[in-house]
Amino acid sequence: xxxxxxxxxxxxxxxxxxxxxxxxxxxxxxxxxxxxxxxxxxxxxxxxxxxxxxxxxxxxxxxxxxxxxxxxxxxxxxxxxxxxxxxxxxxxxxxxxxxxxxxxxxxxxxxxxxxxxxxxxxxxxxxxxxxxxxxxxxxxxxxxxxxxxxxxxxxxxxxxxxxxxxxxxxxxxxxxxxxxxxxxxxxxxxxxxxxxxxxxxxxxxxxxxxxxxxxxxxxxxxxxxxxxxxxxxxxxxxxxxxxxxxxxxxxxxxxxxxxxxxxxxxxxxxxxxxxxxxxxxxxxxxxxxxxxxxxxxxxxxxxxxxxxxxxxxxxxxxxxxxxxxxxxxxxxxxxxxx
Amino acid sequence: xxxxxxxxxxxxxxxxxxxxxxxxxxxxxxxxxxxxxxxxxxxxxxxxxxxxxxxxxxxxxxxxxxxxxxxxxxxxxxxxxxxxxxxxxxxxxxxxxxxxxxxxxxxxxxxxxxxxxxxxxxxxxxxxxxxxxxxxxxxxxxxxxxxxxxxxxxxxxxxxxxxxxxxxxxxxxxxxxxxxxxxxxxxxxxxxxxxxxxxxxxxxxxxxxxxxxxxxxxxxxxxxxxxxxxxxxxxxxxxxxxxxxxxxxxxxxxxxxxxxxxxxxx
Numbered sequence: 066x067x068x069x070x071x072x073x074x075x076x077x078x079x080x081x082x083x084x085x086x087x088x089x090x091x092x093x094x095x096x097x098x099x100x101x102x103x104x105x106x107x108x109x110x111x112x113x114x115x116x117x118x119x120x121x122x123x124x125x126x127x128x129x130x131x132x133x134x135x136x137x138x139x140x141x142x143x144x145x146x147x148x149x150x151x152x153x154x155x156x157x158x159x160x161x162x163x164x165x166x167x168x169x170x171x172x173x174x175x176x177x178x179x180x181x182x183x184x185x186x187x188x189x190x191x192x193x194x195x196x197x198x199x200x201x202x203x204x205x206x207x208x209x210x211x212x213x214x215x216x217x218x219x220x221x222x223x224x225x226x227x228x229x230x231x232x233x234x235x236x237x238x239x240x241x242x243x244x245x246x247x248x249x250x251x252x253x254x255x256x257x258x259x260x261x262x263x264x265x266x267x268x269x270x271x272x273x274x275x276x277x278x279x280x281x282x283x284x285x286x287x288x289x290x291x292x293x294x295x296x297x298x299x300x301x302x303x304x305x306x307x308x309x310x311x312x313x314x315x316x317x318x319x320x321x322x323x324x325x326x327x328x329x330x331x332x333x334x335x336x337x338x339x340x341x342x343x344x345x346x347x348x349x350x351x352x353x354x355x356x357x358x359x360x361x362x363x364x365x366x367x368x369x370x371x372x373x374x375x376x377x378x379x380x381x382x383x384x385x386x387x388x389x390x391x392x393x394x395x396x397x398x399x400x401x402x403x
Numbered sequence: 404x405x406x407x408x409x410x411x412x413x414x415x416x417x418x419x420x421x422x423x424x425x426x427x428x429x430x431x432x433x434x435x436x437x438x439x440x441x442x443x444x445x446x447x448x449x450x451x452x453x454x455x456x457x458x459x460x461x462x463x464x465x466x467x468x469x470x471x472x473x474x475x476x477x478x479x480x481x482x483x484x485x486x487x488x489x490x491x492x493x494x495x496x497x498x499x500x501x502x503x504x505x506x507x508x509x510x511x512x513x514x515x516x517x518x519x520x521x522x523x524x525x526x527x528x529x530x531x532x533x534x535x536x537x538x539x540x541x542x543x544x545x546x547x548x549x550x551x552x553x554x555x556x557x558x559x560x561x562x563x564x565x566x567x568x569x570x571x572x573x574x575x576x577x578x579x580x581x582x583x584x585x586x587x588x589x590x591x592x593x594x595x596x597x598x599x600x601x602x603x604x605x606x607x608x609x610x611x612x613x614x615x616x617x618x619x620x621x622x623x624x625x626x627x628x629x630x631x632x633x634x635x636x637x638x639x640x641x642x643x644x645x646x647x648x649x650x651x652x653x654x655x656x657x658x659x660x661x662x663x664x665x666x667x668x669x
Binding site: 247252340 | 410413416420462466467474485500501502508509510513516519544549
C-alpha cells in the first residue's frame with residue numbers, strides 16, 4: 066500500500082537505477098564473469114523491483130512508472146531465470162572442427178532417414194528414366210533443360226570445345242551456385258516446420274532428379290564422364306543437402322514429440338542450437354562445393370583426366386566420412402562419444 | 404489470437420506485452436526490405452568499381468553480397484539490437500523469447516531462416532496466415548524459434564494541463580484525503596473518469612449530466628471530503644477535481660528520467 070508516492074519513488078529509485086546499470090553491463094557483454102556478490106546483489110534488486118511493481122500495479126495514476134518498472138522487471142527476469150548455457154565466445158575453427166561433427170553424430174538417426182529417403186528417390190528417378198523415355202521431360206524442371214538432350218551428344222560437345230563455356234565467369238558461377246544451394250538447404254531445413262513432411266518431399270524430389278541424371282548418363286554409356294563431372298563437387302554438395310534434411314527432420318520430430326514427454330516449447334528449445342550448428346556446417350560445405358564445381362567440375366577431358374577428378378572426389382568423400390563420422394576431439398563431452 | 408502476452412514470474416508478479424499483429428509487422432518488413440535494397444544497391448555500386456579490376460569478381464561479389472545481406476540483415480540487426488531491425492525500431496516492435504527469457508542467437512537465426520517457408524507462396528502468405536491463427540501471433544519461424552514479436556505502444560497522456568487549467572481545486576486542501584483517494588481508486592476507474600472528461604463534449608447534455616452524477620456519487624462513496632470543500636460544487640467539477648488529484652501529482656521531479664523511460668518495452 067502506497068500512501069505517499071513521492072516518498073516511495075524517492076526511496077526506491079536508487080535501487081531501480083542500480084539494477085538498470087547492472088542490466089546494461091550484462092546486456093553489453095553477455096560473456097562477462099560476474100562475481101558472486103554482484104549476483105546476490107542483482108537478485109536482491111530484482112526482488113525489490115518486483116515488489117515495487119506489485120505495489121505500483123494497482124496505483125491509479127502512474128502508468129509511466131508502472132511501464133518503467135514492468136520493463137525493468139522483464140529485463141531482470143530474463144537474466145535471472147535463464148537456465149540455458151550462456152556459452153562461450155564464438156570460435157569458428159573450434160566450432161566447425163568439433164561442434165559440427167559432434168552434433169551430426171548426435172542427430173545421426175535423422176541423417177540416416179534423410180539418406181534412406183534420398184536413396185529411395187534416386188531409385189525412383191532412375192527407374193522412371195530407364196522405363197519411360199518421356200519421364201525426363203515430364204519431371205525435370207526448366208532450369209535443368211540442358212539435361213534433356215542426349216548425354217552422349219553433350220559429352221562429345223564438352224570434350225570437343227576449345228574453351229570452357231564458363232571461361233572468365235568462374236567466380237560469378239561459383240557464387241551463384243553457393244547462393245542457390247545454400248538457399249535450397251535452408252529451405253529444406255525450414256520445411257521441417259511442416260512436421261517434417263515438407264523436408265521429406267524436398268529431399269525426395271531432389272533425389273529423383275539426381276537419380277534420373279545418373280541413370281540417363283549410365284544408359285548412354287557415359288558413366289565415367291558423369292562420375293568425373295559430378296563427384297568432385299557432388300560428394301560434398303549432396304551430403305550437405307542431406308544434412309539440411311537431417312536438420313529439417315530433427316525439427317519435425319521435435320514438433321511431433323513422439324516418445325518425448327517434454328512440452329513442445331522445451332523440445333524446440335533443446336534442438337535450436339543443434340539446428341544452428343547443422344545449417345552453419347552445411348553453409349561451409351556448400352561454399353567449398355561451389356568453388357569446386359565452378360573451378361574443377363566444369364573441366365573435362367582432355368583438359369583434365371576423368372580418373373583424376375574421380376580420385377579427387379573419392380579422397381574428398383573419404384575425408385568427409387572421417388571428419389563427420391570418426392573425428393573425435395579431446396574436448397568433446399563423454400556422452401557424445403558414447 | 405490474443406493481443407497480450409502475459410508472463411508471471413515465480414515471485415507472483417505479472418507483466419504483459421502487447422503482441423504485434425500482421426499489419427504492423429508487414430509495415431516493418433517493408434521498411435526492412437527498403438533498407439536491404441539500399442544496401443544491395445550500395446554493394447552493386449562497389450561491385451561496379453571492382454569491375455574495373457575484374458568483371459567476373461565484381462559479379463561474384465554482388466551475388467554473394469546480395470545473398471548475405473538479404474539473409475544476414477535480419478539476423479545481424481536482431482542480434483545486435485536485442486530483437487530489433489530498423490523497421491521494427493521505427494514501428495516500436497521487438498522480437499522476444501516467448502517466456503520472457505534472454506533472446507538466444509540460435510532463436511534469432513532460426514526465425515530468420517524460416518522466412519523462406521513463411522514467404523511461401525509469395526508475399527508472406529503462409530507466415531501471415533499462421534500469424535492470424537496463432538494464439539500468440541507467431542509466424543512459423545517464430546513458432547519454431549520460440550519467439551514472439553511485441554509492440555511497445557507509445558503511451559500518450561491527454562494534455563491534462565489544458566484540460567484542467569485555471570481551476571482552483573478545493574480538494575487539494577486535504578492532503579490526507581487526497582492520498583487516500585489515490586490509494587483506493589483502481590486504475591480502471593481513474594481512466595474512466597479521465598475519459599469522461601476528455602469526451603464530455605461528445606455527449607448529449609442530459610447524458611452528460613447523468614454520467615457525471617453517477618461518477619461523482621461513486622467517487623464520493625470511495626472517499627468523503629468535508630462538506631465545506633464540495634459545497635455547491637457541480638458533479639462535473641467534482642470529477643474534474645478528482646482527476647486532477649489522481650493524475651496531476653506533485654512528484655514529477657522524482658519520476659524516472661526520460662532516458663530511463665526510453666528503455667521501456669525492453
